Amino acid sequence: MRTARRAALPLALASLTAAALVSACSGPGPGEKDTTYDSVADLQSSAKTAGLTCLSFTETDSGSPDVETGTCDDTALLAVFADGVAEEDFVSMLPPTPEIEGEAVLVGPNWAIQGDVDDLEETQAGIGGEMISDR
Structure with a gap:
């Protein structure tokens, strides 16, 4: 019985380590989702890391x-x-643009990104926000 427990312990530790590595690699991207940004440069950095x-x-x-x-x-x-x-x-403060097929606005707590829907969907997975396709 004691030998079985010793054999199970390394296996359990290996499983926990693997689970921790997987969750660390599959996190929300560049940082916390739905966070506020101090500057547009900070937003750009996080958005680019997230896939923009x-x-x-x-x-x-x-x-x-x-x-x-x-x-x-x-x-x-x-x-x-x-x-x-x-x-x-937020959206009303953005400069007016012609209606472009496939364009949307991603809005967060104190930020917005207007651009291609596919690009914004990937970015949203990393930094959060709410997708608005109608202005």
């Missing part, structure tokens, strides 16, 4: 002290909003 296509990032002038913006490859718009800006106002 962004070969070239440029911070842009939003024209408002309440929102910091930037673009990735001129195809995705990223925005981080100041404290006190209501989440439901």
Whole structure:
């Protein structure tokens, strides 16, 4: 009986170690989901790590002290909003764009990313947020 327990212990430890490694590798991506960001550069870094296509990032002038913006490859718009800006106002503060098939907005606690739906779905898996396809 004692020999069976000793043999089972290494097997149980190996199973726990393997489970811990799998869960560490399958985490939410670049950090916590649905977190707030201090700057648009921080959002871009996390979004890119989560899968947003962004070969070239440029911070842009939003024209408002309440929102910091930037673009990735001129195809995705990223925005981080100041404290006190209501989440439901995020989308209305984004610059107007023509209705483009396959485009959406991913909205988080103090941020939004406007871009390609497929790109945003992958990004959402890593950083969270709520997908809005109608503006």
